[in-house]
Amino acid sequence: MQNNNKNISLQLVRDFPFIPSLIILIVLILLNGFYEPNSISIDSLVGLVSTYLALMLLAVAQTYVVMSADIDLSVGGIISLVNVSIVAFMDHFGGGVHVVLLSLLLGIIIGILCGLINGFVVAILRLQAIVATFATSIFFMGLALYIMPVAGTPASDLFWLTYFENYFGIPFVIYALIFILLLIFFLNKSRFVTTLLAVGDGYLSAFQGGLDVTKTRVKGFLLCGFFSAVSAFCLTGETASGDPLVGTKMTLLSVAAVVLGGGALSGGSASVIGSMIGVLIIGLINSLVFFIGTPSEWQNLIQGLSILIALMIGIYINIKAQS
């Protein structure tokens, strides 16, 4: 009987690889609540989401390339580029409704173009994804610095006020989150994501099976560019200004979040929801370290160790489930 239960739970992990991270997430929420009872309120959870919404979207973006066994180290660069572009655009043309909407369109186009460049060098020119996207990230960052050499240009008031507004008593970020979740939900049921995962499972067998490997990988990068741009919108709303270096630190966090969420960098298996949970785990570890009262000089060390432990637990459970 016990054995049977164990099998069922392992089966569950196999079908939903993000379950270990979900458990880690719940434990972390409870721990946070234990050390700081206020942190478990609706308000502070909404705060958590709103702080990390940009990173969550970036992790979503990263997941779509990891699915096809690629990696995109330029997502931080894309964020910076989109951030400064739309801020500069709004600054130049004034902050009217039309300008704000146009700037969003501009941002999406830039994100997708960046994805196209990545897809071209990685899938068509066949350069190593890890090196090629590192190079393009420097290129994107350079463009961002050209557009806005110093940080600090404010975003249009309309833009960030909307982002922080409550509608019918519910903050804007929650609407944004729900919209994104719906989009992901439908994408998950799409032919495209199924194909993307099949390609990630093995380029040769996908090719022999009659799938267009190159095209699929390029589309993965396009989707990544799109979500990076949306992530940049959230970041711009959050910071209300342009900063050409804003994305630098986020790239590797997005990769870590994908792995924390049960995604395999070898491709074929990654869960978008898992990656979003991965971001929340990183966020909650950060706040927990603070709530425990860790001396500031130790905070980074404790954060790093905790992320490492969370990673190990997740990987250990997944290995158990696969064998």
Next chain:
Amino acid sequence: MPLFKSMSLLEVKNISKKYGATIALNNCNISINESEIHVLIGSNGSGKSTLCKIISGSVQADKGEIFIKNKKTKIKNPIDSKNLGISTFYQELSIANHATVEDNVFMNNLPSKYFFLIDREKLRNSALKFYNLFKNVAGEDFLLSTPVNQLREDQRQIVEIMKVLASNTKIMIFDEPTSALDKAQVECFFKILKNLKKQGHSIIFISHRMNEIFEVGDKITVLRDAEVISTNKLKEVDQDTIIKRMIGEKNLTSNFQRQNNKIKTPALSIRNLSGKNFDNISLEILKGEIIGIGGLHGQGQSSLLRSIFGILPIKSGKIYVENKIINKTSPRKSINNGLSYISGDRKRDGIFPGRSIFENIFPIHFYKNKKIFTNRNRVQPLANNTLDLLKTVYSNINQEITNLSGGNQQKIIIARWLINSPLVLLLDDPAKGIDLSAKADLYSLINKLAEKGVSIILYSSDDVELLTYSDRILVFNNGKITRLLKGSEKNKYNLYEASYNN
């Protein structure tokens, strides 16, 4: 014969293909008619799979033409071939491991609704049609919603079969679809094949099991050494004729006598060894003896060698080295016990790419010596001697190994194991993909080693090598030793008969 020609659905003319220096196909012609099951047969490396891959677009021919319904066509990739009505069962399977059975079956053509969503209901219904064909033989744990990586090998082959069936193309190619299937599954599959034939489909079928070929085939084409030897109606030929055509004119017999005094002490013996892909194997090898392991590719030979060396785990059975039992094998332990393992797959098992010849030769020596520091000038001559013995061509010992040709790379790997002379050499298809002169050097060295008293277990996909150099040959079939050939029995005919019979 204009009438005959108009009936052919697929025609391949003068196809040639080279991989580096090896000729995979030489001027091959084949023609497949409507409503026909056409069998391809030939020994390892005779070009069957390459031919299939060229027709299915995953490999490009160097020369030659392909006609479909008498119209010349170019097949640049598998998508082209699908569009032309060809679908293929790949020996190495083209399924995605994390995807479910139903997703895999329709991966090329997922039914959709609202433009981009998968129509799950429709998918399930269409997949059920093919699932029901195999429901009774595939096992209880075979469900449409199971991810493929949780299936057994036979079930995975069934998924690949279902995938081909689902494409419902006029031409279907099956490259060894039955290698992991059991009897009931094979029968079920054959019933489907015969049905397809009745509906007008043309089928290319590769199998190494003679009885299967005679049961289901209409025509048979024999390939040998990259060339098409003959095409006949199966009614017109018998097993004997086919095997003789696969062998060629001469029935090579070997009565090779080695100059050694046959020390009658066993170097390595294994008792009732079972592991991945092989079952209950016992053998004993004397000092100075060469035992050949033959049979078709992938019948457990390689797994046996890898398990003896400790790369793969052992399920049951015992291994003795010089009458001393070895518990819990591991490569390190095996090296300490005097075993060596040389694989023909140098990229996976052999070379350290990007490192020098020196660095590629000495790791085993250093490991065995267990010294922290060493004097380069003192050890380097050891390498030079061994490399000269192997007639290795290189300019400088500090040269990067990947700058050498395949044959010379392989010689470096062999030198790695010979510097400290081994007790037992496990050779896992060591001459794979190297040129003829390198092969000759290699085997003359293997001979010399045996004369010095080294015991050698040789698995080779080249039957001539096997017949020429082994004292005894154990023929593997489906993970078991089915026949022992020694003395005058060691000829090609016996080897083929034992390999292809089941």
